[in-house]
Amino acid sequence: MTIPWFSANIPGPKQAKVVTPSMAAKIMGKAKRKMMICGSKIDGKIQKHIVDLSKEMSVVVAPSTLKNFSGAGFELVAKGVVEVTNLLRDETWKGFDGKGNYDLVAYLGFPYYLESQMLSVLKHFAKVKTLSIGRFYQPNADYSFDNLREDEWEKGLEDLVSLLVGRK
Numbered sequence: 001m002t003i004p005w006f007s008a009n010i011p012g013p014k015q016a017k018v019v020t021p022s023m024a025a026k027i028m029g030k031a032k033r034k035m036m037i038c039g040s041k042i043d044g045k046i047q048k049h050i051v052d053l054s055k056e057m058s059v060v061v062a063p064s065t066l067k068n069f070s071g072a073g074f075e076l077v078a079k080g081v082v083e084v085t086n087l088l089r090d091e092t093w094k095g096f097d098g099k100g101n102y103d104l105v106a107y108l109g110f111p112y113y114l115e116s117q118m119l120s121v122l123k124h125f126a127k128v129k130t131l132s133i134g135r136f137y138q139p140n141a142d143y144s145f146d147n148l149r150e151d152e153w154e155k156g157l158e159d160l161v162s163l164l165v166g167r168k
Helices: 020-032 045-055 063-067 080-088 113-125 152-164
Strands: 034-038 058-061 104-108 131-133
Touching: 020 104, 020 131, 020 152, 034 045, 034 080, 045 058, 045 063, 045 152, 058 063, 080 113, 104 113, 113 131
Parallel strands: 034 058, 034 104, 104 131
Antiparallel strands: none
């Protein structure tokens, strides 16, 4: 069993299944309505992957990172990420485009403790599947990457993007 990166994180009996980039790509590929929610810890390398993944899903970025994506070539939704997490709990919410709620939400670029709490809310109070593609295992997600060294994680993101958008 994978151990949460933050030792005080005690998630309970239901914990995330550890996935590889190829498994994550399959999960994301099967989802009909998917969204990625990006936090404030986005650098240039990660930003490129988000731009590539935006071809496959809706992307929500924290307002503090919106300026980094200006001119990226896709429509961004800038909202408070906690607010968006709360919207996902509402089964009647029609999404940002009015086509219905999302069935899969991927999280990336958050401080560990904040992502953990947002995933915990969805784990207990929503019917949406969650995937953490950050560098550290998030037990409150439905699926999560394992605890990875930075180089392993960057390679994993590259693999995920190439599998989803056929780049490489």
